[in-house]
Amino acid sequence: MSIKEIKIDDLNPGKFIKQKVDEIRSVVGNGLAIKALSGGVDSSVVTILGYRALGDRLKTYFIENGLMRENEPQRIVSLFQKLGVPVKIVDVKEQFFSALKGLTDPEEKRESITQTFYKDVFGKLVKESGAKYLMQGTNYTDVEETLAGIKRQHNILEQLGIDTEGKYGYKIIEPILEVRKSGIRKVGEALGLPEEIYNRPPFPGPALSARIIGEVTQKRIETVRKATKIVEEELCDSGAFQYLAILHKDRVTGIREGKRDYGLQIEIRCWESKDAITGSPTRVPYETLEKLAKRITDNVEGVVSVTYNITKKPPSTIEAV
C-alpha cells in the first residue's frame, strides 16, 4: 500500500473538499458513519467533511477520556453546535485511568490507549450505533513517522497492516491521509471552521498522557493540565507552531519556606516549524520564560522547577513521550 502526498502548493482546497465529500458518500452509501471528535484541526476537518457528505448519518462523539485539557469537552461541543453539527459527550474517564494504571513505558501507554479507545469504547459505540464506518483524522506526517518507527500513532491501525474490519467490526475512512498540517489548515478555513480551530496548534492523539513521563494517574494529569493551561495562555500569541508542558518523573531538590522540598519538574517546549518534520525552539523572551516559571511554581502544586527545551528536531522530537 502506498500513499502519495499532496504537497501544499498542489492543494486546491475547494477541489479537495468536493473530492473527499464525494468519496465519503460513495464509500458509506446509505450506511452510517461514526466520528470521534477530539477538537484538533485534523479531527475537526474530518468531522465537517463527514457531516457535509452524510449529514445526520454521521454520528459524532466527544470521548471524555479524562486526558483532555481544561474545559475542552464543553468548549468543543458548543463550538460544533454553533456550526450545526451535533456532538455527544461520552464519559469514559474511569476506563482510561484503569487501563493506564501502573504503565510507564511510552509505547505501552500508547498501546493501552489504542486498545481502550478502539476495543472497549469505540467498538461498543459503533455496535450500538449500527455504524460500519469510522472516520479518522490520520495525516501524512503520522503515516511517515509510524512507518519510520519513530512513533506509534494510535489512529493508524490500517497502516500497520491490522485488519480493523475483522478485529473490531468496522472500517476506517481517512480523508486527510495525503495532506500535512499546513494543507489541513487551508482545508479547515475553506470548510468555514473558526480560526481558533483551523489555526490551532497540534495536540497529540493520546492527549495529556503524551505529556507525562512515567505513570499516568488522575493526579498527575491534573498537574500537567494546570501547567498546560498556563503555557497555552502565555504562549498563544507567540506565533509558534506548537507549545507544550511535560511533567517529568525525575524529582529535583527545591526549597519552600526555607525547607527542602524534593519536588516536581515541568519542561516547556515551544516550536518553530512548518510541518513538524523539522523544528527549532522558539526564541521566547526571557521575561516570558521567567513569568512562566513563576506562574507554574506558584500555582501548580508540587512543582519546584521549570525548564525550557533548547534542542532542535532532529535529534529531538516535538513531543517527549
Added chain:
Amino acid sequence: MSIKEIKIDDLNPGKFIKQKVDEIRSVVGNGLAIKALSGGVDSSVVTILGYRALGDRLKTYFIENGLMRENEPQRIVSLFQKLGVPVKIVDVKEQFFSALKGLTDPEEKRESITQTFYKDVFGKLVKESGAKYLMQGTNYTDVEETLAGIKRQHNILEQLGIDTEGKYGYKIIEPILEVRKSGIRKVGEALGLPEEIYNRPPFPGPALSARIIGEVTQKRIETVRKATKIVEEELCDSGAFQYLAILHKDRVTGIREGKRDYGLQIEIRCWESKDAITGSPTRVPYETLEKLAKRITDNVEGVVSVTYNITKKPPSTIEAV
C-alpha cells in the same frame, strides 16, 4: 553551638588570614594535620591557610574518587605544586563506584559518599599519616542550608552533632565557617591564589554525582562529565555565578537517522547570584543555548534532548540533587 557570620563588608582579608593561621597553629600544636584538596575555592583557601600555618606538617591529598571533572586531578596538583604546596593523588575510584552501586535516592547517595570518604578513605589516610586534625572547607552557606534541612553537606559532621573524634579518630578544623563564597574569594585573592582558582564557580562536594539524577555509574559519570566540559567551555565567559549540566534519569523520545531513539536528556543551569542564597537564571543568548544543545547532542553519546532551567532560587535550588 552557634556560628556568627562575618559579612563581606566587615571582612578584612589580611586580618582574617592572620587570625586563622594563628588559630590553626594553636589548635594543631606540634601535631600533623591533613587536608583533602578538591580544587574548589573553599578547599583551596583552606589548604593555603593550613600550609601557611603548618608547612610540611600539613599533609595534602587529592582524592581521585572518579567523580571529578575531566583532567581535574592532574590540573589541580600541578597548580598547587607551582605554589610550593605538595599534593598527593590517591586513586579510590573503585571504592566510590562500588559504594554508589544501586543507589538512586539523593540523600542515600550523599550519605554513601560521606561514609566512603570519611570512614573508608580518609580515616585510613589519617591513621597512616599520624595526623589528628582534618582541615575542611565548610562555609557559612553550608551551615545554614544543612541546619534548615535543605541539603545534607558531606563535610559538616560536627554541625549535625556527630562526634567525629570518637567515630573516625580525628578532629575537624573549619577555618572558613563564618564566611560566604564572596568573602572566601577575597581571602583567596589575598592569599595569592591564581584568579582561575579564587574566582572559580562553586562545585558541589559530591562532585559530578550531584549532577546525576538516579544511579551513579562510571558510564553515567562519563556522560555528565562530557556535557559538563561543553557547558563550562561555552559559559565560562558569561560572568555567571555558576553553570552546570545535569543528567536526567527520565528518557525522552528522539530521532536519529530517521529512526526512533529513546534517549537521554541533559539539563543546563546557569545562575546569577551573589552568595547562592537566592539566584536567577542567566539570560544566556539563544545563539549560545542552541550551540550548547548542538554540541551536546552531537558529542555526548545517547543524548537526544537538552533543556535550560528557567526557575529562580527559591523555589529551585542551585543544584538538582
